[in-house]
Amino acid sequence: MAVRKTKEERIAALEAQIQKLKELSITPKEIKLTKESSGITAVISAIENAAELNEVSVAEIIKAVARIKRTGLKIENSVRK
Numbered sequence: 084m085a086v087r088k089t090k091e092e093r094i095a096a097l098e099a100q101i102q103k104l105k106e107l108s109i110t111p112k113e114i115k116l117t118k119e120s121s122g123i124t125a126v127i128s129a130i131e132n133a134a135e136l137n138e139v140s141v142a143e144i145i146k147a148v149a150r151i152k153r154t155g156l157k158i159e160n161s162v163r164k
C-alpha cells in the first residue's frame with residue numbers, strides 16, 4: 084500500500100525542484116558591443132566600403148547581410164507621414 088504525501092510535503096518537493104531548476108538555469112550573457120570592441124572598426128569600414136562600391140546606402144548593405152546570413156533579423160522600411 085502506497086503512502087500518500089500531504090499537501091505540504093508535495094509543495095516542499097516541488098519548491099525543491101524549482102530551486103534546482105533555478106540553479107541550473109544559466110542567464111544569457113549580455114552582449115555589449117561598442118566602437119572600440121575588437122573587429123567592429125573593421126566591420127564598419129567593410130560595410131562602408133561595400134556601400135560605396137555598390138552605390139547603395141549602408142542600411143541596404145546591412146539588410147542584405149541579414150538576409151544572406153539568414154539571421155532572422157527583420158528590418159522594415161518605415162513609412163514617413
